Each structure stands twice: as structure tokens, then as C-alpha cells.
Amino acid sequence: MRRRILALLPWLALCAVPLLTNGYSQYIINLILVNVTVITGLNFLLGYAGQFSFSHAALMGIGAYTAALLSARVGISFWIGLPLAGVASAAIGLLAAISAMRLKRVYLALVTVAFAELLVWVLNNWRAVTLGTDGVNLPVPSLFGWDVDGDKRVFYVVLACTATMWWLARRILESHIGRAFIAIRENEILAQCNGINVPLTKSLVFAMSAFYAGIGGALFALVLGFIVPASFGLLTLVTQFSAVVLGGPLNLAGGAIGALLLTALPEVLRDFQGLQEVIYGVVLIVCVVVMPGGIAGLLQHLGVLPAEALARHWRRLPTPAAPPSAADGTP
Amino acid sequence: MTVPRLVVEEVSVRFGGLAAVDRVSLAIAPGEIRGLIGPNGAGKTTLFNAVAGLVYASAGRILLDGTDITRLPPHRRAHAGVRRSFQSVQLLGRLNVLENVLLGLHQSMARGMLASAADVLLRARREALAQTAAMQTLDYLGIADLALRPVAALSFAQQRYVEIARALAPRPRLLMLDEPAAGLSPAEVARMDGLLRQLRNEGMSILLVEHVLSLVFEVSDSISVLNNGRLISGGTPQAVAADPAVQAAYLGDEYNALT
Numbered sequence: 001m002r003r004r005i006l007a008l009l010p011w012l013a014l015c016a017v018p019l020l021t022n023g024y025s026q027y028i029i030n031l032i033l034v035n036v037t038v039i040t041g042l043n044f045l046l047g048y049a050g051q052f053s054f055s056h057a058a059l060m061g062i063g064a065y066t067a068a069l070l071s072a073r074v075g076i077s078f079w080i081g082l083p084l085a086g087v088a089s090a091a092i093g094l095l096a097a098i099s100a101m102r103l104k105r106v107y108l109a110l111v112t113v114a115f116a117e118l119l120v121w122v123l124n125n126w127r128a129v130t131l132g133t134d135g136v137n138l139p140v141p142s143l144f145g146w147d148v149d150g151d152k153r154v155f156y157v158v159l160a161c162t163a164t165m166w167w168l169a170r171r172i173l174e175s176h177i178g179r180a181f182i183a184i185r186e187n188e189i190l191a192q193c194n195g196i197n198v199p200l201t202k203s204l205v206f207a208m209s210a211f212y213a214g215i216g217g218a219l220f221a222l223v224l225g226f227i228v229p230a231s232f233g234l235l236t237l238v239t240q241f242s243a244v245v246l247g248g249p250l251n252l253a254g255g256a257i258g259a260l261l262l263t264a265l266p267e268v269l270r271d272f273q274g275l276q277e278v279i280y281g282v283v284l285i286v287c288v289v290v291m292p293g294g295i296a297g298l299l300q301h302l303g304v305l306p307a308e309a310l311a312r313h314w315r316r317l318p319t320p321a322a323p324p325s326a327a328d329g330t331p
Numbered sequence: 332m333t334v335p336r337l338v339v340e341e342v343s344v345r346f347g348g349l350a351a352v353d354r355v356s357l358a359i360a361p362g363e364i365r366g367l368i369g370p371n372g373a374g375k376t377t378l379f380n381a382v383a384g385l386v387y388a389s390a391g392r393i394l395l396d397g398t399d400i401t402r403l404p405p406h407r408r409a410h411a412g413v414r415r416s417f418q419s420v421q422l423l424g425r426l427n428v429l430e431n432v433l434l435g436l437h438q439s440m441a442r443g444m445l446a447s448a449a450d451v452l453l454r455a456r457r458e459a460l461a462q463t464a465a466m467q468t469l470d471y472l473g474i475a476d477l478a479l480r481p482v483a484a485l486s487f488a489q490q491r492y493v494e495i496a497r498a499l500a501p502r503p504r505l506l507m508l509d510e511p512a513a514g515l516s517p518a519e520v521a522r523m524d525g526l527l528r529q530l531r532n533e534g535m536s537i538l539l540v541e542h543v544l545s546l547v548f549e550v551s552d553s554i555s556v557l558n559n560g561r562l563i564s565g566g567t568p569q570a571v572a573a574d575p576a577v578q579a580a581y582l583g584d585e586y587n588a589l590t
Contacts, residue, residue: 168452171451171452172451174458175440175450175451175455175458176433176436176437176440176441176447176451176458176461177441177451179423179426179430179433179434179437180434180437180441182423182425182426183423183434186423186424186425187421187423189385189405190417190421190423191406192384192385192404192405192406192409193383193385193405193406193409193414193415194406194409194414194434194435194437194497195406195409195410195435195437195438195441195501196406196434196437196441197406197441198406250425310425310426310430311429311430311433311458311462312455312458312459
């Protein structure tokens with residue numbers, strides 16, 4: 001119980017953030033939270049399960065457009081559109097999983113890049129539905145008469161969603177599902193011989209990762225209020241990959257750190273104008289060369305960040321009852 | 332007469348024109364240790380993989396407790412109770428000892444999609460049961476104190492025991508060990524010998540591929556000898572050791588050193 005309260009503390013502390021921000025910094029913080037959700041999804045796929053899929057940004061776009069179009073053009077409330085956005089992305093993400101059954105590494109990457117480009121092309125050109133490059137406005141959602149307008153109100157919605165998605169991610173990773181993800185990353189033969197259904201597990205990780213992208217996309221639409229297809233192209237994808245690699249694949253906290261840095265860094269560097277992209281690139285390269293395990297790997301190495309547990313209930317770990325028969329010495 | 336635990340019936344495995352395993356038949360009784368020996372390239376590993384499902388038999392049948400598993404994919408065979416260790420120890424470095432053993436219990440937590448999801452999100456009862464089973468297995472092997480250690484920090488022999496724990500935790504019907512004594516010191520081999528006997532006495536059926544012949548001839552109830560993909564001899568360790576065909580094909584100097 002005490003541990004649960006301790007785990008809640010950082011989230012409660014975050015609730016006070018709007019007291020310290022102005023409109024612009026609040027907007028950036030909202031974006032960071034959105035990206036924490038998105039990057040957590042990509043971390044499942046790329047970090048834990050080791051699947052080189054490049055359609056994450058496009059799937060985020062599917063989520064954003066699902067929520068925005070349902071709300072703007074069909075009149076379905078954003079609160080219903082939000083989970084639907086996750087489901088729509090998950091369904092389309094499953095299509096990418098089909099190629100993962102047959103292809104590995106760079107081949108899978110190529111196919112999913114093409115798949116992502118196709119999705120963005122549809123967003124651009126299916127004007128009758130998506131309005132193409134004109135973009136879509138998301139009407140201000142209202143929660144029991146409380147209009148979610150302004151960055152400070154949006155913040156609480158995004159915070160609640162991000163916290164929920166974070167909790168979900170931890171539960172999954174601490175279960176047999178999380179361990180199965182790591183097993184298929186490391187050694188598929190080993191996974192099979194331990195009774196893990198590899199195609200099913202791959203489908204699951206693609207769908208789950210896409211679900212996170214979809215929810216993140218819908219929240220992205222909420223934060224921006226207006227979306228265009230260009231937000232979900234290759235550049236966004238590269239940034240997301242950088243966030244996972246820089247923050248530390250195989251670590252949820254690392255993903256969050258990566259999301260924070262790669263959302264905030266361009267804003268901080270805005271003063272440098274022309275040098276902005278150069279500094280951004282140099283920082284990335286140096287980090288990857290110096291810290292192969294990402295920032296989280298470095299922090300773990302320094303003993304600041306505890307190793308991530310992949311099983312629940314350590315405290316209540318059962319002391320073994322009498323063994324079936326006396327063990328025969330220790331090896 | 333009791334149904335054999337494992338029946339391999341006229342099984343062939345072909346890679347292109349080459350028959351890596353050629354019409355091999357054998358039966359293992361419940362509570363029997365079967366040694367499988369033969370020179371390098373004799374087809375031992377291929378036969379092993381055919382039983383585990385990593386390669387499919389081109390011809391013949393494989394039965395587990397009378398049920399045909401010839402066409403089942405490897406994970407379904409694992410569910411059915413076929414578990415194996417690997418020649419080179421295969422553990423996940425990102426996981427600690429307990430988490431590695433829990434991998435072997437995957438199916439006990441994954442059964443039923445909705446039940447599994449509810450358990451993951453809310454109760455974790457199956458996870459707790461699996462952890463109990465994993466700890467009992469580690470305790471049985473005398474390595475419970477290592478449960479929370481990273482596997483990279485263990486000695487080679489300890490890693491091998493963790494792998495055996497992972498195979499034993501789900502209480503398999505058939506335990507297949509691929510060279511469990513390779514790289515162990517004589518004292519550690521003696522301990523492995525004791526463990527195998529103890530498992531056999533509790534009714535476990537074991538298929539043992541091993542190059543440490545002293546161990547195979549010591550613990551096996553019976554031995555099958557492969558050469559060039561064919562079964563050239565089989566029977567009690569004494570009969571196999573005395574078989575001139577075996578001596579000619581395989582044992583040679585090693586055999587003389589043994590006796």
C-alpha cells in the first residue's frame with residue numbers, strides 16, 4: 001500500500017504544474033505528456049519486442065484524425081472518439097504485424113516505411129473525408145459542462161490519460177506478456193520452446209503499440225486543436241525513434257526522458273535560429289555514441305535509477321513450501 | 332501394458348536430398364532416462380529438434396502419451412509437456428533468475444485471453460501462483476537463494492541449472508536435455524548425475540543427448556545410438572557398450588578408455 005502511494009506522488013506533484021506555467025510553456029508540457037504516451041507505445045515495439053517497424057508516426061496520425069473527424073464531422077464526442085482512436089490505430093497496426101510474421105529487421109522496416117507513407121498519402125489525398133492539407137479543427141470538448149479549452153485545462157485531461165496509459169504499460173511489462181515481448185526480441189526459438197505463441201505475441205505488440213500511438217494522436221489533436229497530415233510524416237517518426245534510442249530502449253522511464261528531451265530541445269534551441277538543427281543533431285549523435293543504453297541505461301549504471309522489474313509482488317514473494325523431495329546439494 | 336511417454340515412429344527428416352534423420356524409431360517409458368549418443372553429425376540434434384517441433388518430420392509420426400504431435404508447432408508441443416534445454420545455455424540477460432524461470436510457466440498465465448487480461452490488469456493471481464511454482468523449482472534444484480540475481484552474475488553451472496529449472500517448472504511430461512554436462516567440472520557432472528536419477532525416480536521421462544559418455548552410461552536406463560541419421564544400436568548401457576557395431580562406428584578409443 002505504501003508503495004502504491006509513493007508511486008502516485010510524482011503524478012500528484014504534476015497536478016501543480018499549471019501554477020508555474022504561462023500559456024506557451026504549458027503548451028510545451030502538454031506536448032511532452034502526449035509524447036510520453038506515444039513513445040511508451042514505440043518502446044514496446046522497438047525496445048522490448050525488438051520489432052523494427054516504422055509506421056508509428058502514421059498510426060499516431062490515424063488516431064488524431066479518427067478523434068478529430070468523428071468530433072468535427074460526425075458529431076461524436078471526443079470522449080468516445082479517444083478510445084475509438086486507439087482501437088482504429090490498433091486495427092491498422094495489426095496490418096503491419098502481418099508483414100512482421102514473414103520479414104525481419106531491415107526488410108520489415110522497409111515495408112512499414114512504405115505502409116506509413118501510404119497512410120499519410122491517404123490522409124493527404126482522400127480530401128472528401130480528411131479535408132487533405134486543409135487540416136481539421138477539433139471542436140473544444142466538454143466534460144459535464146466543463147469546457148476543455150485553454151492549455152491549462154487540456155493539461156489535466158492529457159495528464160490523466162498519460163498516467164492511465166503509464167499504469168497500463170507497467171502492468172503489462174510486469175506480466176508474462178512483457179516477458180514474452182523480451183523473449184521474442186532476444187530469441188524466437190527459445191520463446192517457442194517455452195510455450196510462447198510467437199505470431200500471436202507479435203500481433204499483440206503491434207496492436208498495443210499502435211493503440212498507444214492512436215491514443216497519443218487523439219491527445220495530440222486535443223493539445224493542438226488543429227491537425228494536418230504533415231505532422232505525421234517521416235520527420236516525426238525520426239524524432240520518435242531518437243527519443244526511444246536516446247532515452248533508453250527497454251526502459252519505460254527512459255522513453256519518458258527521451259520524450260521530454262526531444263520535445264523540449266527544439267524549443268530551447270529556438271534562440272539559436274540557424275544552428276538549431278545542427279546542435280540538435282550533434283547532441284543526438286554524442287548521446288548515442290557515449291551512452292549505448294540511452295540515458296536510462298547510464299542512470300541505471302550509476303545506480304540512480306533502479307532496474308525495471310519484470311514481475312509483480314516482490315514484497316509478497318512466496319517463500320517456497322517444502323520441496324517435492326530433498327534437493328541434492330547445491331550446484 | 333502402459334502407453335509409452337514418447338514414441339518416435341519411423342521418423343525421417345530431410346534437408347534437400349540429405350536425410351539427417353532416416354527412419355528412426357524409439358519409445359521412451361514413463362520414468363525412463365534414454366541416452367541418445369552418436370558421433371558429430373549423426374543426427375542427434377536434428378532428432379531432438381524434430382521432437383521439439385523446431386524441424387518437422389518429413390515422414391513418420393511422433394506420439395506423446397499416445398497423442399499425435401507430429402504436426403504441432405513448437406509452442407503447442409511445449410503446452411503438451413515437451414520441454415528442453417539448449418546445448419549452449421539460452422537465458423535472457425535482461426531478466427533475473429526468477430523471471431527467466433517464469434518464462435517457462437508462460438502458458439499457465441496466458442491461458443484464455445480475457446482471463447489473462449483480467450489477471451494482468453487486476454489480480455495477478457496466476458502470476459503469484461507461477462512465482463510460487465518457480466520458487467519451488469529453484470528450491471528443488473538448490474538455487475533458491477539466486478532468485479533475484481541477474482543471470483549474467485551466475486557461474487556457468489548455475490546458469491545451466493537455471494535453464495533446467497525453466498524446463499522443469501511447468502512439470503513437463505518429457506524433459507529433453509541437450510548436453511547438460513558440457514563444460515561442467517567432474518564434481519558438477521556428479522551432481523548432475525544425482526539430479527537426473529532423482530528426477531527419474533520421481534517418474535520424469537528424460538531424453539538425454541550427451542557427449543560425456545561416462546554420464547550417459549552411468550544414468551541411462553537404455554541408450555539409442557545414431558550414426559549417419561540411422562539408429563544403429565539400442566538397449567541397456569551394457570548391451571550397447573558391448574555391441575561391435577557401436578564400437579566400430581563411434582566409440583573406438585573413447586570406449587576403450589571407458590572400460
